[in-house]
Amino acid sequence: MKTLLFCLAFHIFSLSMYAQQSSCNCTIVLEKLIKKVETEYPGFTVKTRERFPYEELTKNLISKAKNVDGLDCGKILKMYTDFFRDPHLWVGSNGTPFSSNSGGNSESVTFDIRDFQDKVKMTKDVLEGVWSTEGYKIGIKKLSENEYTGFIINAKSMLWRAGDIKFKLFRDSSFEYALLDRSKKNGRYKIYKEGILFMDEVGVALIKEVPLPLVSVAQQKEKLREIAGFYFKKLSTKTSILKLPSFEYQHLKEIDELILQNRTNIEESENLIIDLRGNPGGTTDAYQKLLPYISGKSVRNTGAEFLATQTYINNLLVYKNSLDKNTSTEGIDKQIDKLRGNLGSFVNFTDTGKPVYIEQIEPAAKSPRNIVVLADKATGSSAEYFLFIAKQSKKVKVIGKPSYGALDYGNAYLVDFGCPGYQVFMPTYRAMRLPDYPIDNIGIQPDLYMDSSVKDWVEFALRYLEE
Numbered sequence: 001m002k003t004l005l006f007c008l009a010f011h012i013f014s015l016s017m018y019a020q021q022s023s024c025n026c027t028i029v030l031e032k033l034i035k036k037v038e039t040e041y042p043g044f045t046v047k048t049r050e051r052f053p054y055e056e057l058t059k060n061l062i063s064k065a066k067n068v069d070g071l072d073c074g075k076i077l078k079m080y081t082d083f084f085r086d087p088h089l090w091v092g093s094n095g096t097p098f099s100s101n102s103g104g105n106s107e108s109v110t111f112d113i114r115d116f117q118d119k120v121k122m123t124k125d126v127l128e129g130v131w132s133t134e135g136y137k138i139g140i141k142k143l144s145e146n147e148y149t150g151f152i153i154n155a156k157s158m159l160w161r162a163g164d165i166k167f168k169l170f171r172d173s174s175f176e177y178a179l180l181d182r183s184k185k186n187g188r189y190k191i192y193k194e195g196i197l198f199m200d201e202v203g204v205a206l207i208k209e210v211p212l213p214l215v216s217v218a219q220q221k222e223k224l225r226e227i228a229g230f231y232f233k234k235l236s237t238k239t240s241i242l243k244l245p246s247f248e249y250q251h252l253k254e255i256d257e258l259i260l261q262n263r264t265n266i267e268e269s270e271n272l273i274i275d276l277r278g279n280p281g282g283t284t285d286a287y288q289k290l291l292p293y294i295s296g297k298s299v300r301n302t303g304a305e306f307l308a309t310q311t312y313i314n315n316l317l318v319y320k321n322s323l324d325k326n327t328s329t330e331g332i333d334k335q336i337d338k339l340r341g342n343l344g345s346f347v348n349f350t351d352t353g354k355p356v357y358i359e360q361i362e363p364a365a366k367s368p369r370n371i372v373v374l375a376d377k378a379t380g381s382s383a384e385y386f387l388f389i390a391k392q393s394k395k396v397k398v399i400g401k402p403s404y405g406a407l408d409y410g411n412a413y414l415v416d417f418g419c420p421g422y423q424v425f426m427p428t429y430r431a432m433r434l435p436d437y438p439i440d441n442i443g444i445q446p447d448l449y450m451d452s453s454v455k456d457w458v459e460f461a462l463r464y465l466e467e
Contacts, residue, residue: 024419026065026073033077033091033424034058036417037084042307042346042430043409047084057083074098081424085441087380087406088427094158095414095423096180107165107178109151111139121211126191127169130210138166138206140197146171167199177202194223229278230254232262239271239465240368241458247282247382259289266293271465272368273458274390277400281381290386292364294371294393299359301389302437304410304429305346308339312428315413346430355432371396372461375446380404387444399461400450402443408434 024032038044048054061076068076077091078098090097116139120129127148131138137153148169152160159180160166167177175189177199187201195213197206205227207220225231229245242262244255259266266272272293291299306312313336320332338347350357373390375383375398384403390396409427417424431439454460 024422026068026076027062029073029419029422030061030065030077030080032418033080033422036415036424037081037089037426040307040309040311040426041084041089041409042305042427043084043086043089046430046434047086054083077422086409086427087404087440088409088412089425091422091424093421093423097425099180099183108161108163109141109149109165110163111141111151113139113153113162116141117210123211127197129208131197131206131208133204133206136160136166137209140169175199177204192223192227194220196220196223196227198227225254230258232258232265234265234269235273235458235462236466238269239273239462240265240269241273241275242266243275244286245276245278247279247284247286247386249283252283252286255286256289266368267364267366269368271370271372273372273374273461273465275374275458276379276383276386277374277376277457278378279380279383280378280404281383281406284382284385286382287386291361291389293367294390294396295361295363296393297361297363299361299389299392301357301359303348303350303353303355303357303432305348305432306339306411306429308342308345308347309428310343311415312413313339315415315428348432369395370465372465373398374457374461375400375403375444376450377401377404377443379444380406381410384439384444391444391447397447397464398444399448399464400446400457402445405439405441405443407431407444408438408440 057080061080065073065076074093075098081089081091092098117130120139123129125142127140128142129140130153131140131150135156137155138150139153140148140150142148149165150167150169152162152164152166154162157180165178167175169175169189173188173190175187177185177187179185179202185202187199189197189199191197193213194215195208197208198204205224207224213220229243230251232240232242234240240262242258247255274290274294316332316336316339320329320336323329335349338349371390371393373387373396375387379387379400380403384405384407387398387403388407391398408431409429410431411429412425412427414423414425416422448464450457450460
């Protein structure tokens, strides 16, 4: 069975207006969260074996919750989930986790959108104009020879209003970006002729809408793909590189197409570098087409025990109902039946019920002789499971730094727990390799550690493979 492992890369977040208007006061929210975690979190029993620290924490937090609301309540809720030290367990509002940061000051400008759009229609300035990115439409206005301001025109998030300043750009290609809690992050930006503005340190790409760039949508899409980092290319006559910065669901088709389009090149490469640096995970489906090139005839997978809860059953039912009518649901139906018959207990969906199950792999007729996988501290979740599998192959070496460490409890879902606007992101299973082989907060260890003196990891891997 392929386990779905959801990523955990989110912007930090302050309490939403919707949550502030909830009928639940902070004490009620905390009590409901505690009940949800105590009854449905697969790691609760193990992580509270020493009852005194846990009971003291909950007692103190309940006492504090009586006198706070709004943003301070979010911090208390976060302190509770932080106790478990599980990267797949967090509490938030409207889909994003709470932050312990105090945030920054809010800045805004007054503008007339029609007047602004009319003025920038004919501008020759590459930065001035109307731009869009996921969830935002932003105007960029030149303030001086050295500074531009990016202000909200409209936003999906209730935390941002028209006129709020989202970022500032400076002539030296540096930026100051306001995160959701208004705290600032600095970095460098790049502007591309395809009408794309990219701020690397915050992972934000904006597309210019007014004035329209003189390129096609296809050209823009190709450039965005390049910026995002999904690519395959030859580094030498012997060595190629495949860059996969994410295994999230929205990239599944893109990954499959990338591998398919370069199938011949992959097969004929003597050496292959798979770059997973910064990959936060997503789903194990994302790398299935790579397994025939990196694995032997079988892979030893660690089993998992799922905590049978009505919440998990409901999530499976939603997933089942979302499937195409021609898709078989026999497997899901069996899982739901098994969960219903064992509510409150752990169940194993494999036929053997053993802590390890063997997955048979049909090796590719032709594949690289040597493979290097690059990984760093930002390589997490399902990307870490790829490392776990890859290290079983005799021809694979993992080079880099220990990965993120989020793999002991997984298949997490974002669920409500009784107070409008609030959700908890919580795993549904525990890995059966525990307690012998923990990975959370430790990470998958590389075969070859990259110290800070190595500036170009790709160049290092190339020399390692070819010298």
